[in-house]
Amino acid sequence: MTLGVAPATRVATHCPYCALQCGQWVDGRGDVDGRQFPTNRGGLCQKGWTSGSLLAHPERLTTPLMRAARSEPLQPVGWDGALGHVARRLRELQAEHGPDAVAVFGAGGLTNEKAYLLGKFARVALGTSQIDYNGRFCMSSAAAAGNRAFGVDRGLPFPVTDLDEAEVVLLAGANVAETMPPLMGHLTNARLVVVDPRRTPTAERALASGGLHLQPVPGTDLVLALGMLHAAVVDGHVDGDYLAGRTTGFDDVWRIAQQWWPERAERVCGVPAADMRTVVGWLAGASRRYVLTARGAEQHAHGVDTVTSWINLALALGLPGRPGSGFGTVTGQGNGQGGREHGQKSDQLPGYRSISDPAARAHVAGVWGVDPDSLPGPGRSATELLAGLGRRDGPKALLVFGSNVLVSAPHTNAVAERLAALDLLVVADVLPGETAMAADVVLPVAQWAEEEGTMTNLEGRVLRRRRALRPPDGVRTDLEVIAGLADRLGVAGFPADPRAVFDELRAASAGGIADYSGITYDRLDAGEALHWPCPAPDHPGTPRLFTDRFAHPDGRARMVPVDHTPSAELPDAEHPLRATTGRVLVHYQSGAQTRRVAELAGIVPEAFVEVHPDTAARAGLADGDWARVVSRRGTAQARVRCVPSLRPDTVFLPFHFGAEQAANRVTNPALDPVSRMPEFKVCAVRLEPA
Numbered sequence: 284m285t286l287g288v289a290p291a292t293r294v295a296t297h298c299p300y301c302a303l304q305c306g307q308w309v310d311g312r313g314d315v316d317g318r319q320f321p322t323n324r325g326g327l328c329q330k331g332w333t334s335g336s337l338l339a340h341p342e343r344l345t346t347p348l349m350r351a352a353r354s355e356p357l358q359p360v361g362w363d364g365a366l367g368h369v370a371r372r373l374r375e376l377q378a379e380h381g382p383d384a385v386a387v388f389g390a391g392g393l394t395n396e397k398a399y400l401l402g403k404f405a406r407v408a409l410g411t412s413q414i415d416y417n418g419r420f421c422m423s424s425a426a427a428a429g430n431r432a433f434g435v436d437r438g439l440p441f442p443v444t445d446l447d448e449a450e451v452v453l454l455a456g457a458n459v460a461e462t463m464p465p466l467m468g469h470l471t472n473a474r475l476v477v478v479d480p481r482r483t484p485t486a487e488r489a490l491a492s493g494g495l496h497l498q499p500v501p502g503t504d505l506v507l508a509l510g511m512l513h514a515a516v517v518d519g520h521v522d523g524d525y526l527a528g529r530t531t532g533f534d535d536v537w538r539i540a541q542q543w544w545p546e547r548a549e550r551v552c553g554v555p556a557a558d559m560r561t562v563v564g565w566l567a568g569a570s571r572r573y574v575l576t577a578r579g580a581e582q583h584a585h586g587v588d589t590v591t592s593w594i595n596l597a598l599a600l601g602l603p604g605r606p607g608s609g610f611g612t613v614t615g616q617g618n619g620q621g622g623r624e625h626g627q628k629s630d631q632l633p634g635y636r637s638i639s640d641p642a643a644r645a646h647v648a649g650v651w652g653v654d655p656d657s658l659p660g661p662g663r664s665a666t667e668l669l670a671g672l673g674r675r676d677g678p679k680a681l682l683v684f685g686s687n688v689l690v691s692a693p694h695t696n697a698v699a700e701r702l703a704a705l706d707l708l709v710v711a712d713v714l715p716g717e718t719a720m721a722a723d724v725v726l727p728v729a730q731w732a733e734e735e736g737t738m739t740n741l742e743g744r745v746l747r748r749r750r751a752l753r754p755p756d757g758v759r760t761d762l763e764v765i766a767g768l769a770d771r772l773g774v775a776g777f778p779a780d781p782r783a784v785f786d787e788l789r790a791a792s793a794g795g796i797a798d799y800s801g802i803t804y805d806r807l808d809a810g811e812a813l814h815w816p817c818p819a820p821d822h823p824g825t826p827r828l829f830t831d832r833f834a835h836p837d838g839r840a841r842m843v844p845v846d847h848t849p850s851a852e853l854p855d856a857e858h859p860l861r862a863t864t865g866r867v868l869v870h871y872q873s874g875a876q877t878r879r880v881a882e883l884a885g886i887v888p889e890a891f892v893e894v895h896p897d898t899a900a901r902a903g904l905a906d907g908d909w910a911r912v913v914s915r916r917g918t919a920q921a922r923v924r925c926v927p928s929l930r931p932d933t934v935f936l937p938f939h940f941g942a943e944q945a946a947n948r949v950t951n952p953a954l955d956p957v958s959r960m961p962e963f964k965v966c967a968v969r970l971e972p973a
Contacts, residue, residue, distance in 0.1 A: 296731070306319060330877060347360050376707065385411050397765075400762060423664075423959060428591045433841075439741050452572070476562050587957040629661050629665075634793070650787065674701075694917070694948075696917045717941045733754040735781045743815050802824075892922070893926045918943075
């Protein structure tokens, strides 16, 4: 590796993993240390401490790879040959099948600059509507619920440090002790309530704090929230003045909630009615209280409504927009917030603008120097995009940046079939993940400590990613790859310099919901804490939203009536169990990075399935056995872990493993009608000895 700076020089940057974006020091050797920053206060989790080991990993991709045919192995080629081949094939396929013959798939881990330029590349250089990203698997339900309730989607509309003084915090579907451990340092003074089918480490912390673990049947969180709202009304805990002054729609919400008295809700969700009333009393009796949701509430075919039900409860109690209280969603991916604001989502343009809005199209087209009518309309969502690959009316080529869909997408057996049906699969990646190794062309790109850019963390705070060392010889940044392809396609206007891209992003976002126009590299480098919206160079940013009004024209939050809808797939005699998926402490997302870190892989080296001991015994399994987890779509193999605290009707699989151990071989691609989020959290399965 060619070092970019003297080894003794340390550069201030941020962790490559979750949306806390913990502060890090990285030196010219790639050594990592914790850095004082509000989200982590100098500490890091195991993933953060070991992140530097990937910078010089022996499996690092350092030269483009290409295969002559699907039956042939990948072979090293030069950059000119690789990019020239890709550009030529893209033009040939579009000439034969039209602009939408080419699709683009991005990621919530890309910098703001990459997300922006990728969206521009799809719509201007390629003219395709077929672009989406893996954030559709992560935050889309929370985003849709936040937009319709508050008029804006920002994960936490307040700084993380506001949680330090919280008295009560309800975490719905959030296992932050494993997914973002430094966040637990902000919850030490709070009584925690955790809603999760599993007794997770976060649930254990809740019990230790004098709180509760509410353990619903997977897919029934909405019923639990309705039961709690009913209790809030009947027990006199609703904040009538707040509802009258700051919200609309309560009467319609109550018409449904009044049918879900806690005892009825208990029969469906399994949580004791007494616990519902207790938690509502805690939230109502505290002066500093928060309701936070995460993937457990969101990754459902009714995820938008489930998040909405928790928002309705928070509004009824008067939490959002009050000092010391609030509602938020815990963003997952490193740039999960910024990644969905700047145009790599199928229905959005930069600044969180709708691609269907004529005024938004005109503004962005003006920045790009193109005719608004030349911009394609909204395309397919991620799951639908993948399902259409290689079909008669679907894309014939796919460009993937920063995503490992052969592990992360639902029903991965079907995804593998669709990728194999493509005429061209191009993957830009750092390491040889499962999707990269299935590609026709692999483009090696830089990692977080080797590039400049910005990220937006779960608080809506824009952060500087700084280069500590140069990438290995032969490796290019994603921006250089995009610019190189645009150049070979004969399209100008694609700079590779991140500062230039960010300045263009600022102009494109100006006046939008997520307005970055007042944020500059110079202000960030000077140490300013800038949360969007920040509409002018002298604007201080907006760390706390909703203090005076919500983002709807009338300034009021919308309470939206929602009712229980069963999961898209229910157990039956052949598949009697509910499977749910999630993360574990030492791994991240598809595991393409963390499975290659010896220290982490040694702790959790293989997939496992958590099972109640009685459930395991009925399937002829014991602790430590290999099991087959079988759904209507496929089979995943996993090592049995008997967990007495697990619900007997539920099994849990981590989704960090590939091939036969991939949890998403069994998951259901049923989609939320609003967010198009797949139902990762519930599917019907059976267990068999492997």
